[in-house]
Amino acid sequence: MSHHPQVPTTTETLVLGAGYAGLAAAALLAQAGQDVTVVEAHDTVGGCASFFKMGKYAFDVGATTFSGVRPHQPAGRVFARLGLQPELERVDPGMILRLPDGDVIRHADPEAWIDHVAELFPVGDQRGFWKHLYGLETAVYDLIQDKPYLPPSTAGDWIRMADPRNLSAVRLLPGLFRPMSALMQRYGVDADPRFLSLVNEQMLISTQSTAAEAPYLTGAMGLTYPSETYYPVGGMIRPAILLLRSITGHGGQVKFRRRVISLSQTRDGWWEAATSNGERYRARTVISSIPVWNMATVVKGAPQAWYHRYARQYPQAWAALTLYFVLEGVPKLPTPYIQMHVDEDLPFVHSRSLFLTVSRPHDRHKAPEGESTVTVSTHARFADWADRTPEQHREQKQRMVHALRAVIERRVPEFAGMRWHHVEAGTPQTWIHYTGRHNGFVGGIPHTVRQNMLALPRNQTPFKGLYQIGDSAFPGQGTPAVMMGAWNTAERVLASSV
Numbered sequence: 001m002s003h004h005p006q007v008p009t010t011t012e013t014l015v016l017g018a019g020y021a022g023l024a025a026a027a028l029l030a031q032a033g034q035d036v037t038v039v040e041a042h043d044t045v046g047g048c049a050s051f052f053k054m055g056k057y058a059f060d061v062g063a064t065t066f067s068g069v070r071p072h073q074p075a076g077r078v079f080a081r082l083g084l085q086p087e088l089e090r091v092d093p094g095m096i097l098r099l100p101d102g103d104v105i106r107h108a109d110p111e112a113w114i115d116h117v118a119e120l121f122p123v124g125d126q127r128g129f130w131k132h133l134y135g136l137e138t139a140v141y142d143l144i145q146d147k148p149y150l151p152p153s154t155a156g157d158w159i160r161m162a163d164p165r166n167l168s169a170v171r172l173l174p175g176l177f178r179p180m181s182a183l184m185q186r187y188g189v190d191a192d193p194r195f196l197s198l199v200n201e202q203m204l205i206s207t208q209s210t211a212a213e214a215p216y217l218t219g220a221m222g223l224t225y226p227s228e229t230y231y232p233v234g235g236m237i238r239p240a241i242l243l244l245r246s247i248t249g250h251g252g253q254v255k256f257r258r259r260v261i262s263l264s265q266t267r268d269g270w271w272e273a274a275t276s277n278g279e280r281y282r283a284r285t286v287i288s289s290i291p292v293w294n295m296a297t298v299v300k301g302a303p304q305a306w307y308h309r310y311a312r313q314y315p316q317a318w319a320a321l322t323l324y325f326v327l328e329g330v331p332k333l334p335t336p337y338i339q340m341h342v343d344e345d346l347p348f349v350h351s352r353s354l355f356l357t358v359s360r361p362h363d364r365h366k367a368p369e370g371e372s373t374v375t376v377s378t379h380a381r382f383a384d385w386a387d388r389t390p391e392q393h394r395e396q397k398q399r400m401v402h403a404l405r406a407v408i409e410r411r412v413p414e415f416a417g418m419r420w421h422h423v424e425a426g427t428p429q430t431w432i433h434y435t436g437r438h439n440g441f442v443g444g445i446p447h448t449v450r451q452n453m454l455a456l457p458r459n460q461t462p463f464k465g466l467y468q469i470g471d472s473a474f475p476g477q478g479t480p481a482v483m484m485g486a487w488n489t490a491e492r493v494l495a496s497s498v
């Protein structure tokens with residue numbers, strides 16, 4: 001059989017990429033009765049929230065925490081509509097923030113957390129500050145619920161936005177144009193550098209920006225999320241597999257090892273994609289979850305300028321360093337998640353924290369009884385790893401592993417006496433290799449006041465039938481956010497086909 005068919009495969013909707021964004025969009029459309037095909041470059045699903053196996057051990061590659069799963073929240077709504085019940089365990093405390101001088105416990109209960117943080121950082125009006133953040137979080141979820149026309153892209157969207165019931169949105173708008181540091185100042189909580197550093201590191205893992213840069217609206221979402229942190233049993237891959245099964249169970253197709261190398265619109269208005277194995281696909285609708293930087297080279301014709309504009313507007317995003325290992329033992333920890341704050345410079349690390357995820361003792365998918373797998377991640381810059389010879393890359397990687405291991409051994413006494421084995425590490429080059437993402441930009445587009453959520457590439461492009469989702473588009477990065485973009489887009493596609 002030829003692997004280079006001359007006749008393209010025709011499908012109603014073609015979805016590019018099988019990370020959480022692509023999977024969620026495809027599953028929702030397949031369930032609604034659409035003929036959906038997903039093409040994915042890698043040999044499995046999940047993208048930045050995927051996994052890999054080494055012997056009897058399974059590791060999350062990047063993302064490890066689930067959130068936004070309550071019924072009115074983005075991931076919760078997707079799972080409920082599809083009738084899926086992923087095995088997610090709510091963790092309390094949501095995480096431990098291991099500061100150089102002691103632990104801060106991110107209690108799940110907001111009141112318990114506010115009491116704790118006010119006692120540890122008695123500066124300004126901590127209580128008022130946190131109440132404000134939790135209030136904003138609720139208001140934002142109320143606002144974005146059932147509004148697939150956000151952000152408005154067409155005249156019809158603007159008309160629907162003008163509904164008087166949306167007036168409450170106006171009250172929230174300043175939060176997109178003022179930084180978190182301004183809100184901190186208002187409550188006088190910015191005076192303690194230790195607290196500012198805690199806020200910055202928490203915001204970096206959620207908004208990809210610090211308090212001085214990130215709008216306080218998105219910052220509020222990031223700072224409150226540890227109150228609703230869920231551990232996916234078996235890893236982030238398992239809910240992704242449920243989404244995959246939902247697609248195929250509703251007649252959709254997911255095709256692996258097919259990198260999309262070009263996408264163009266033909267004269268008759270159809271979209272045509274070519275994949276690395278020589279196949280061609282034709283579809284009325286294309287939903288791309290390939291990041292905008294990559295799309296700028298994949299797409300041909302008129303849409304190329306649109307993608308280039310965004311690629312130029314957002315030339316910089318975070319890359320990641322990761323470390324994976326097996327612990328011969330089960331550390332006694334109240335939560336699988338530790339954000340370890342460091343006050344020393346670590347080679348090639350561009351933040352002041354490492355995020356550690358330890359498999360739960362009963363999670364047999366990840367490690368056999370009596371052992372644990374650990375995934376560590378932190379922020380990196382592609383420039384540190386660009387244009388290196390293989391020897392230079394190896395040497396840098398060794399230095400990085402050595403330094404991370406030393407600081408973890410010193411700062412996590414819960415691991416003491418437990419042998420480390422199956423130690424592996426990921427650099428921006430590793431991420432490029434596995435996800436194909438331009439410059440290993442895995443953090444999506446950082447939220448900043450100048451480039452806030454509304455400036456992000458819209459889900460509905462100006463080109464009929466072409467939609468952009470994923471963490472380089474509205475509403476941003478993180479699995480709940482990309483599932484929200486997928487939900488909104490599926491709604492738009494369904495509305496346009498009636």
Ligand SMILES: Cc1cc2nc3c(=O)[nH]c(=O)nc-3n(C[C@H](O)[C@H](O)[C@H](O)COP(=O)(O)OP(=O)(O)OC[C@H]3O[C@@H](n4cnc5c(N)ncnc54)[C@H](O)[C@@H]3O)c2cc1C
Nearest residue numbers: 017019020021041047048062063064065260470471478479
């Ligand atoms: C280290 C790290 C830790 C994180 N921690 C968390 C966390 O704890 N919780 C959380 O919610 N989020 C976390 N995130 C963010 C989260 O993982 C991402 O925002 C989210 O998974 C992005 O999903 P996506 O579908 O937009 O993109 P991706 O996951 O990148 O998926 C895109 C898919 O498209 C495929 N693809 C790319 N190019 C092509 C092409 N040309 N043709 C075909 N297929 C292609 C890729 O192989 C990939 O499978 C983390 C991210 C990283 C890197």
